[in-house]
Amino acid sequence: MKVMLRVMAALGGLLLLFSAAGGAPADSPSEDLRWPVTVRETTITGSPRRVVSLSPAMTASLIELGFAGRLAGVSDSCILPDALGEIERCGSALLPDTAAILALQPDLVVASTDLPAALTGPLQEAGIPLLVIRRAADFDGILDNYRALATAMQGEEQGERIAEQLEYFAQQTLSYLNDAVSRSVAEGTSAVYLRKMPFIIATGDTLEGSWLTDLGLVNQAQEFEGWDYPLEAEPDLNPNYIFCDRSVTLEALQSSDYYRRTSAVTNLRVIPLDGQQFEQQSPRMFLVWEEAVRTAFPEAFDGVERPSIVLPMEPPPAPEPEPESWWESLFGH
Template identity: 30%
Template sequence: MQFRRSFSRTILSLCLILGVTLSPTLVLAAGNQETAGSPPTQESIQGQSSELPDAASEVSTPQQSPQRIVSLAPNVTEILFALGIQNRLVGRTDFCDYPAGVSEIPSIGGGMDAGVEGILALKPDLVIAPRDYFTASVEKLQDLSIPVLILDTVTELSGVFESISGIAQAAGVPNRGDALVQSMKERLQILQTELETLSSPRPRVYYAVGFGDGGDWTAGGDTYIHQMITLAGGENIAADVSGWSYSLEKLLEHDPELVLLPGSWPAEDAFKVTPGYSSLTAVTEDRLYTINNDLIDRQGPRSIDGLVMLASIFHPDLSPEVRQALTSGSPQSQDTIQSPEQARD
């Protein structure tokens, strides 16, 4: 069924996307003297040491700013574009589909591992990859002394800022990274200040990553998306579980006032008619919202857009003036700063 195929692709995309932001440890490894999980020594890298922002550990960087970068994650690709160094991007994955100009960049494929031969053909001087995926390819690249920036998973928005700063520094454009992070933090502060003034309560929210025969899947309390829902002024009904697995029984027990559905696959009509869901308050009050889930799945420069999108749905009384202020500096403001009615369309 198309429903199941679309759901499977969504889960694969989510796995790739959510495993690709920086934790406090950032490792740039080349050669096989060090394992992928430990910071390399000066002797194990052909490069120079530099200090990373905040809690990041010492990292070794190429002797010159990399000019041929391969990205193995969608949010990394978006970060490189936001930093204005997309001209250095020579390879990406099939899942790297934003912004529009990315279609002109060769893809190395879309599976759970990348072809080393395809990457080598692009002659990269830096490959940026998530730690938990593409493991075999990364090890082969390290054996061939190709610099690889290995990124760890994080569950907080602060990790997005560290990702941007770390990638910018590895690319030799730290000032651009600082400017982008500062712009995002300023927009976040505007939103948080506005939410503190609103009288509307936090709505009980459920993010339906998957449902039906394949089981119920959502963002638990230890996930990045949980923090996004919370920062946007919502109450995640799945905050008391870990990971992504949920149950229909729990869903009925907590009875969300509002359900978010990923726009990457058509699900709203199916959700309404699937047995067990029709009695939910969100269904009976017609408060199902199909969203651009890339804005909350991908931990990158559009994350603040994702928060504004959610806040506009959770709190319709968010002032037009604040929405306009938040539009300034947005990577795709016309697409994401929406009213709840627009988000539904």
């Protein structure tokens, strides 16, 4: 819990950059030159103050980008910080509660997948824009998703500024980890990222698999695809390190015929992490990855100074101020 709060606090400090600067919104919508804006074929005519999110991933990103105060409704499966209190539940992307969503009178509905016609039709009739931002396949796609969401919430110019800051933050964090570890590990050191027992493992075509190789490690699932490590390759599975979702316990690995004799398990080099952050691809996942890597290779960071992740911007951004942001409420900034 302490680790997660520290991770959230770090992101909060980064993203408060966007709300700390001055600048008041225009007196009337007609004077606000940021709108309308088109994001992935969806036209948004004004600043969305009431947003319904039917995607846990979009909800997480909206919160971490500082827009928690604009959430009017979320899906039944969205996990919210206690500090946000109760927010209207609106079903799921597959079975949305159309009546509940329309009753909230949202300015914008966001999702990560196509929604059924039973909802899209009424949204269109009510003039409520629907923005679909799908899960990205790679690093560049993740950054494009951040840009799209920030643009939808703040307009093109400010959306670009937020995306620029997040790109710098992500690149600096990953470069810092990759440089430190690749210099210190022995050649041929191997690892896997185990999402679920027994063989849902990050293969060479996945983002998580590429992050292992970027550290200078040999991903033992590199030659396979689609998170599918074949049973017939199990005799060759002997990683020096196992990164795994926290649902995979050391005890489970120690009792598994597939893993108990591996180098990682016998030497207790098993590093659990919150795999849900990788599924959601919210900005917090970079800090979750940093925590895991530093835990696995503490000696690699001896005497290594962590780089600044705040990108100076001139002129500073001037987003619409929130009455009291979630970050301010939770961390007392």
